[in-house]
């Protein structure tokens with residue numbers, strides 16, 4: 001079961017598991033992520049929806065823009081997941097809610113067109129004005 005990773009919110013009310021390898025690992029600079037997290041950037045991992053499950057509690061949810069559903073812990077407010085109607089087979093979750101976020105470094109930065117400007121990354125990773133072109 002070493003390909004199973006676990007994570008959860010700050011207070012422990014919500015826990016989750018993901019299985020297998022992430023399809024994507026990135027840092028998002030978009031305005032929505034910034035507002036939702038109260039943070040200049042948010043790191044995300046993408047998994048197949050069938051490889052992700054909530055194992056404890058029930059996160060609260062809201063539509064952050066019409067095709068996007070985000071969830072968070074209703075007790076402590078930790079942002080947890082992101083689902084887009086155009087990608088119904090995948091789910092993103094916040095890399096830093098994992099118990100082992102150091103094991104999942106990002107491969108690129110997205111939405112630099114929204115960047116707040118005062119955080120400078122020296123990681124040399126590719127960055128894109130919007131989503132990474134597929």
Ligand SMILES: [Zn+2]
Nearest residue numbers: 009011073076
């Ligand atoms: Zn919580």
Ligand SMILES: [Zn+2]
Nearest residue numbers: 028029030033
């Ligand atoms: Zn974003």
